[in-house]
Amino acid sequence: MCSTVLNRIRPALVRSLQLRTAGNSRGILPGLVLVNMGLGSEPQPLRTGIRHYGLRIEPGKGLIFRQLFESESSTYTYLLGDPESREAVIIDPVLETVERDLKLLEELELTLKVAVNTHCHADHITSTGLLKRRVVGSKSAICRMSGATADILLSEGDHITFGKHDLTVRETPGHTDGCMTLVLGDQSMAFTGDALLIRGCGRTDFQQGCSKRLYNSVHQKIFTLPEHCLVYPAHDYRGCTVSTVKEEKRFNPRLTKTLEEFVHIMAKLNLPKPAKIDIAVPANLECNKFQSDMPQHNMDTARSQWERVRRPPWISRVAGGQSPASSGAESDTESSSTESDRSHSRHLGAGSARFLGSPSMLQQRIMELDQQREELKIELQMEVALLQGELRMEREQLRRHAQQLKRLQEKSRLREAQRLADIQQEQGSLEEERERLKEQRRRCEEKERQIPTQPESQREQLLVQVQQEKEALDLAVRAFEDREFRFLERESGIDEEEEEEECDGDMEREVSRQQHALNTAQERVLQLEKQVKEMERERDREMNALRQEKRDLLHTSHKESRAGRLKGGETGSGSETRGHEQHPILKEKKPLSDWSNITGSVPCVMSLTPLTIHKAGQETNRDSASVPRRRSSHRSRLTDRPVSAQGLLRMTPDSQSPEMLTSPLPLSAHHHNNSHSNGHRAGHYNGFLTPCSSASSSRAASPCLGLPDLVEMERRLREARAERERLLKDREERRRATAEEKRPRETDSQKEEPTEQPQMTTEPEPGLGPEPVLVNCSPEPFLPLSLSANFDLRAHIELLGHGVAGCMGVHLSPRRCGGFLTKRGGRVKTWKRRWFLFDLNHRRLAYYTDHDERKLKGVIYFQAIEEVYYDHLRTATTSPRPSLTFCVKTYERLFFLVAPSAEAMRIWMDVIVTATDEHCRY
Numbered sequence: 001m002c003s004t005v006l007n008r009i010r011p012a013l014v015r016s017l018q019l020r021t022a023g024n025s026r027g028i029l030p031g032l033v034l035v036n037m038g039l040g041s042e043p044q045p046l047r048t049g050i051r052h053y054g055l056r057i058e059p060g061k062g063l064i065f066r067q068l069f070e071s072e073s074s075t076y077t078y079l080l081g082d083p084e085s086r087e088a089v090i091i092d093p094v095l096e097t098v099e100r101d102l103k104l105l106e107e108l109e110l111t112l113k114v115a116v117n118t119h120c121h122a123d124h125i126t127s128t129g130l131l132k133r134r135v136v137g138s139k140s141a142i143c144r145m146s147g148a149t150a151d152i153l154l155s156e157g158d159h160i161t162f163g164k165h166d167l168t169v170r171e172t173p174g175h176t177d178g179c180m181t182l183v184l185g186d187q188s189m190a191f192t193g194d195a196l197l198i199r200g201c202g203r204t205d206f207q208q209g210c211s212k213r214l215y216n217s218v219h220q221k222i223f224t225l226p227e228h229c230l231v232y233p234a235h236d237y238r239g240c241t242v243s244t245v246k247e248e249k250r251f252n253p254r255l256t257k258t259l260e261e262f263v264h265i266m267a268k269l270n271l272p273k274p275a276k277i278d279i280a281v282p283a284n285l286e287c288n289k290f291q292s293d294m295p296q297h298n299m300d301t302a303r304s305q306w307e308r309v310r311r312p313p314w315i316s317r318v319a320g321g322q323s324p325a326s327s328g329a330e331s332d333t334e335s336s337s338t339e340s341d342r343s344h345s346r347h348l349g350a351g352s353a354r355f356l357g358s359p360s361m362l363q364q365r366i367m368e369l370d371q372q373r374e375e376l377k378i379e380l381q382m383e384v385a386l387l388q389g390e391l392r393m394e395r396e397q398l399r400r401h402a403q404q405l406k407r408l409q410e411k412s413r414l415r416e417a418q419r420l421a422d423i424q425q426e427q428g429s430l431e432e433e434r435e436r437l438k439e440q441r442r443r444c445e446e447k448e449r450q451i452p453t454q455p456e457s458q459r460e461q462l463l464v465q466v467q468q469e470k471e472a473l474d475l476a477v478r479a480f481e482d483r484e485f486r487f488l489e490r491e492s493g494i495d496e497e498e499e500e501e502e503c504d505g506d507m508e509r510e511v512s513r514q515q516h517a518l519n520t521a522q523e524r525v526l527q528l529e530k531q532v533k534e535m536e537r538e539r540d541r542e543m544n545a546l547r548q549e550k551r552d553l554l555h556t557s558h559k560e561s562r563a564g565r566l567k568g569g570e571t572g573s574g575s576e577t578r579g580h581e582q583h584p585i586l587k588e589k590k591p592l593s594d595w596s597n598i599t600g601s602v603p604c605v606m607s608l609t610p611l612t613i614h615k616a617g618q619e620t621n622r623d624s625a626s627v628p629r630r631r632s633s634h635r636s637r638l639t640d641r642p643v644s645a646q647g648l649l650r651m652t653p654d655s656q657s658p659e660m661l662t663s664p665l666p667l668s669a670h671h672h673n674n675s676h677s678n679g680h681r682a683g684h685y686n687g688f689l690t691p692c693s694s695a696s697s698s699r700a701a702s703p704c705l706g707l708p709d710l711v712e713m714e715r716r717l718r719e720a721r722a723e724r725e726r727l728l729k730d731r732e733e734r735r736r737a738t739a740e741e742k743r744p745r746e747t748d749s750q751k752e753e754p755t756e757q758p759q760m761t762t763e764p765e766p767g768l769g770p771e772p773v774l775v776n777c778s779p780e781p782f783l784p785l786s787l788s789a790n791f792d793l794r795a796h797i798e799l800l801g802h803g804v805a806g807c808m809g810v811h812l813s814p815r816r817c818g819g820f821l822t823k824r825g826g827r828v829k830t831w832k833r834r835w836f837l838f839d840l841n842h843r844r845l846a847y848y849t850d851h852d853e854r855k856l857k858g859v860i861y862f863q864a865i866e867e868v869y870y871d872h873l874r875t876a877t878t879s880p881r882p883s884l885t886f887c888v889k890t891y892e893r894l895f896f897l898v899a900p901s902a903e904a905m906r907i908w909m910d911v912i913v914t915a916t917d918e919h920c921r922y
């Protein structure tokens, strides 16, 4: 993939993007120039002329270097490339930014050789697994001590060579066991991962972390590098981008301390655990996996130069003392692992073997199948690993919620017990006070009774005394009553009602919140468990399909070679005759040239053969064709779909490469003119290939169909053409009749108002290209809307009552409709935002990675579309916005799409409906 794309990029552009340190005789520090470079996806202009510590050095001389940043995990990814060989290494790439990194590689015309992780990251998921599948021939690498799987397991002293540069591995454990620092050959740059951060270092509280080891690693393996060596860490959380060994030796607040102090500091860090640790660690341990469990026969093939036990020549050991030989990137350009490629070539069915021609082609196909199987396995393994990680996280959350709930219930129980104890205590105390007051009153009354018996002289004084005591007693009684009243109030819940209620309410709310969270987490766990199971089932299904296809191919290959041997036996020299004599399949292919005679300019559909997908024109093919994934199901439906002319589709000439036209194609046993027997190659087709009716559409032309199918197709095609002729004639006659009928009236009305002519819309839609189209709001009977050249899609949608102008995110022109929709993956059920383009002119609904329409991800041809409906149930649980999810049903699968708004969804549904058979017929 890379080579094709890269060849298109002008070297001048690349040169201008390179960091050119050569000729920098003043000893400017290019490393510092880079400090502000390469952050984000856009290369920044160079800032030169900075000196640092008076040093005159040239770090990374003649090196292409980019520092890239992923903001969610604050991770730095580094891209290093050799300007001459164009070989590149990427360090610590992140899953979220894989598209950016691939784009940059492409723009800089670099061939990724190896994607390295400095360690098994705990805070983000690496993209090394994905990169190696997206860049054919690239490898993943990690330190052997990490325990992770990767193509290359590195150890101390290993070299990773890219062009004339190389990186040396220095094991720097401590943050994790498998941490390493990669040092550029001239020791001008060191990629320290999480061992040494700028003015900091990696934490040591999980993943085998050990402060003492980390301290020793940094002091022995990093601080021993030249002081001018630039230090590039895997993270920075404060906006710093680069440092030097000298700076860190002086200013690092942790590593300038003694070992004991360092250990103490690290023990006191108390950092929260990385948010993604539960997902990231298992995923990072798994997703590097590739050929470690590759079947042996595949590893022996010429295509698979990489072997588990044998290192590639560009990884060398210091102990070996040899300078690493650069063999260049692997030449494996035939395999492709993008989604669309796989869908092209997968599930070809047993019949495909018949059309693969030679045994070598068969063998190649088998190899491709093996590779596809491996890729699929990894893809699904990764998906399962991610789901399992998610599941683990959800379970953990579930556990936490359950604990929290228990804690809250315990707290509530304790509060209640405390309340009862308080009540009892207060009751006791009130009782005591009551008794005391009673006693006091009794004594006072006793005194009062004794007054008349006392001598006259004392009576007055006693009276005053008793009076005072009574008053004091009254006061005490009142205070007691108040206290008792308050207590009773409190007990009966009247007093401090608000406060109590608030407290209890809070508690109740919290309990029910926790209960709800618990239920949600439980549901999610169940859902995830189901997803994991579904994923595994899907993996098995896919693997079985591939296995079956391989078996069929092997079987055919075996039969063919036996037939070849028999034939050789008959003629006496099989190999010689094979050189001259055409393969029976190739012989039969000739009459195909007559398809163009049969079809004339009738548009037709072409399905790619598996071979063409992997040949030179594969990029174009991938981008321009829709190949059904499950042909078996297509076959079964061939007969149920009505034949109609509208389903015929044109394959534009520019989307076909000559290779495709010469590759084995479906055959017909009769109906062909031999005078074309030598002229069936590219030019003679004039861009129109295998025809078929809409009933068969793209599936019908599949090379996996046998001769009887083709005969049947021909018959259907003839019928379809006849039907089309009849309909056209019919329509023409009706039109003429209507025109005749109207003529006298029109002549009158013409005097008053101008004739209603189709208007030319000349204003192009922004972003959709200038496309003058005729507005015609009266659909012609029997002519499919999408085939009518003057059908105005926008006018039609507006006529249906949609507020197109006010609908954000939908760009509707008379012939096209574009906008972002979130699509659910077919196999791996993840939701991805894609730019969709409904194109009447090409009669297809295509989707791209972005609105620049540069990277086509898939195509749904109109004739494949059967229904469009609102998704009521099926994806409701997994869709990011179930209420905005609708479904496009093709004969082979369901496309679940999420619109940005309800109006956008309604517009999209009505737009896509215009492509369906049903709509076309009425």
Ligand SMILES: N[C@@H](CCC(=O)N[C@@H](CSS)C(=O)NCC(=O)O)C(=O)O
Pocket: 073, 121, 122, 123, 194, 200, 201, 202, 203, 204, 235, 237, 271, 272, 273, 274, 275, 276
């Ligand atoms: N908040 C981040 C994690 C931050 C963190 O723990 N960083 C690690 C490196 S990634 S495992 C670290 O070693 N930090 C050292 C330090 O001193 O900050 C998240 O949730 O992902």
